[in-house]
Amino acid sequence: MKKNIVPLLIAAGLALAGSPAFGEGEKVPVVDPDVKVERPGHGAAVPADNSGKNVRDRADQALTPGDQSSSPADVAITTEIRKAVVADDNLSVNAQNVKIITINGVVTLRGPVKNAAEKNTIATKAQKVAGVSRVDNQIELTGE
Numbered sequence: 676m677k678k679n680i681v682p683l684l685i686a687a688g689l690a691l692a693g694s695p696a697f698g699e700g701e702k703v704p705v706v707d708p709d710v711k712v713e714r715p716g717h718g719a720a721v722p723a724d725n726s727g728k729n730v731r732d733r734a735d736q737a738l739t740p741g742d743q744s745s746s747p748a749d750v751a752i753t754t755e756i757r758k759a760v761v762a763d764d765n766l767s768v769n770a771q772n773v774k775i776i777t778i779n780g781v782v783t784l785r786g787p788v789k790n791a792a793e794k795n796t797i798a799t800k801a802q803k804v805a806g807v808s809r810v811d812n813q814i815e816l817t818g819e
Contacts, residue, residue: 737785737813738776738778738783738785739774739776740776742776742778743778744778744779746779748780749777749778749780751806752777752780752804752805752806753775753777753782755804756775756777756782756800756801757775759800759803759804760775760800763796763800766788766793766796767788767793769787769788769789769817770788770789770793770796770797773785773787773788773814774786775801780806780808780809781807781808781810782801782804782807782810783810783811784797784798784801784812784813784814785813785814785815787814787815787816787817788814788815788817789817790816790818791816794812794816797814798810798814
């Protein structure tokens with residue numbers, strides 16, 4: 676049986692090798708920022724995405740998750756903060772999804788949260804992680 680599957684795997688690999696790379700020549704769908712999405716249990720409709728803020732952040736040269744250091748110590752710091760934030764069921768979904776970027780022990784927090792209490796809770800969790808030298812809290816309040 677194993678002998679019969681090898682030619683099939685080779686044929687499948689050759690077929691894939693001849694096809695264009697994923698996404699090559701395809702248009703990337705763009706989300707209309709005016710489209711509103713109803714979130715069950717969250718009241719009013721909200722913007723479907725935050726593309727506008729992403730464009731602003733690139734223009735402002737603000738730190739993004741792509742700037743995260745790859746050093747083991749910085750990755751460990753970011754991982755521990757993310758675990759602490761996600762484990763807190765009192766935080767909103769937006770708060771649990773804030774951007775956490777660590778470079779040389781300096782943690783930058785970015786993204787929207789409901790209120791000052793969530794902003795402070797996340798900053799406190801970040802400061803408690805071993806190896807953090809400073810927390811740059813750039814979290815924005817949405818007032819939802």
